[in-house]
Amino acid sequence: MxxxxxxxxxxxxxxxxxxxxxxxxxxxxxxxxxxxxxxxxxxxxxxxxxxxxxxxxxxxxxxxxxxxxxxxxxxxxxxxxxxxxxxxxxxxxxxxxxxxxxxxxxxxxxxxxxxxxxxxxxxxxxxxxxxxxxxxxxxxxxxxxxxxxxxxxxxxxxVYPMEGRIMAAWAKGEFKASKVGIIYTNDDAGKDLLKGIKQEAERMGNLAVVEQQVPPGAENVSAAVTKLKDENVDVVIIAAIQGTFPQIAKELGKQGMDKPAITTYVNVDQRMTEAVKSDVAGKFDIYGNAWVDMxxxxxxxxxxxxxxxxxxxxxxxxxxxxxxxxxxxxxxxxxxxxxxxxxxxxxxxxxxxxxxxxxxxxxxxxxxxxxxxQQMSLSKMSPDTAQGWEPYLGFKGIDEILGQ
Known part of the structure; x- marks a missing residue:
């Protein structure tokens, strides 16, 4: 052209x-x-x-x-x-x-x-x-x-930067976090999600961010999880798609993290639940964005x-x-x-x-x-359901999530 x-x-x-x-x-x-x-x-x-x-x-x-x-x-x-x-x-x-x-x-x-x-x-x-x-x-x-x-x-x-902004809003508005820990992959998806999270955290002015990077598809993410555990974050955001999400979720369970985790809509899939349920069930809850209600x-x-x-x-x-x-x-x-x-x-x-x-x-x-x-709903991982996830909160934009 x-x-x-x-x-x-x-x-x-x-x-x-x-x-x-x-x-x-x-x-x-x-x-x-x-x-x-x-x-x-x-x-x-x-x-x-x-x-x-x-x-x-x-x-x-x-x-x-x-x-x-x-x-x-x-x-x-x-x-x-x-x-x-x-x-x-x-x-x-x-x-x-x-x-x-x-x-x-x-x-x-x-x-x-x-x-x-x-x-x-x-x-x-x-x-x-x-x-x-x-x-x-x-x-x-x-x-x-x-x-x-x-x-x-x-x-x-x-688009990932906007979804990252919504993730930060959920952490603050729904889970009352003052410090959020982010594990993100060093690829376009992870970096774009991180960009949005940090942008919204800065806009809000009252949400501290601790970030840890891992390679896409990494098998060992223990150091990143340990850092967030040592920082005593209130919420973990898993800014990684399906190739790396299971490893991060499993390691969170292995290290005894008990804080809620939020992830991208891409991971709200029954296969992801099957991959991690034995490692996280009863230890901490995982929430994921959704943009379509079937x-x-x-x-x-x-x-x-x-x-x-x-x-x-x-x-x-x-x-x-x-x-x-x-x-x-x-x-x-x-x-x-x-x-x-x-x-x-x-x-x-x-x-x-x-x-x-x-x-x-x-x-x-x-x-x-x-x-x-610009409006997403929130699902909760639920291994006991056929879909592996269940509705948690309906569609909201950032201002509504934050009660503004």
């Missing part, structure tokens, strides 16, 4: 608007006609990530089918196009170029995977095309005051329509559900547009008021906020 492409797109938009004023029937923006709006993405639907990408794509298709079968949005049906990038950054860049310049999509919906997002984010910004939902928690999406080219980025699922009544609508797009049973598939959520957020912005549908009018509409996740909390894009999910 280069500046010539951006200038070409701007020129096309100007000419389209001029011809519209003269009474010609043309697109008012790229990918838009009087009866359709075209969106697209590239997803890994083959290779190692296909078990994630295939249901994610099915969820998007199911939501758009529901919308189209009910008449579309403001007289327009949604046309969805897709390419398989195999989770390969180079193929992802090529697919993005084809989507924007050959398929001429109006918006990206559901940009998929950390490597591909990292390789293409600047291209998206340079092209100026709205991008709604990213299937990654990478911290490069986090922005508290997006302006100019940065404005086109609209994350939905949790017990919501809206699940019945999802289950009805997902059957229309997949022969596989995706009725409780988390990846398909997130695809549904991605399409929902795009459509909610589309519904709000009054008058001509352009990139500018669409972004204005999406930013005009918070958007409700049908299975979670609200997201506010106003004033340049690009924070991903």
């Amino acid at each position: 280069n500046k010539k492409v951006s200038l070409m797109l701007i020129a096309v938009l100007v000419v389209s608007l001029f011809l519209s004023a003269c009474g010609a029937t043309v697109e008012t923006a790229q990918g838009v006609t009087e009866t359709t709006v075209k969106v697209g993405n590239s997803i890994a639907t083959s290779g190692a990530l296909a078990p994630v990408g295939v249901p994610f794509k099915a969820g998007i298709e199911a939501y758009f089918k529901m919308v189209n079968d009910n008449g579309g949005v403001n007289g327009r049906k949604i046309e969805y196009v897709h390419q398989d990038d195999e989770f390969n950054p180079e193929k992802g860049k090529a697919a993005l170029d084809r989507m924007i310049n050959d398929e001429k999509i109006f918006a990206l919906v559901g940009h998929f995977g950390t490597p591909v997002v990292g390789a293409t984010l600047n291209d998206i910004k340079e092209a100026g095309i709205p991008a709604v939902y990213f299937a990654t928690g990478t911290g490069i999406l986090y922005n508290e005051n997006a302006e100019g080219q940065d404005r086109v980025i609209y994350p939905v699922q949790p 017990a919501k009544p809206e699940m019945e609508t999802y289950r009805k329509w997902i059957k229309e797009t997949s022969n596989e049973d995706l009725s409780s598939n988390a990846y398909a559900l997130t695809g549904w959520i991605a399409a929902h957020f795009f459509v909610e912005g589309l519904k709000r547009v009054e008058g001509d549908l352009t990139w500018e009018s669409y972004m204005n509409a999406l930013e005009s008021a918070p958007v409700q996740n049908p299975f979670g909390g609200e997201i506010d894009y106003s004033n340049g906020k690009r924070l991903g999910t």
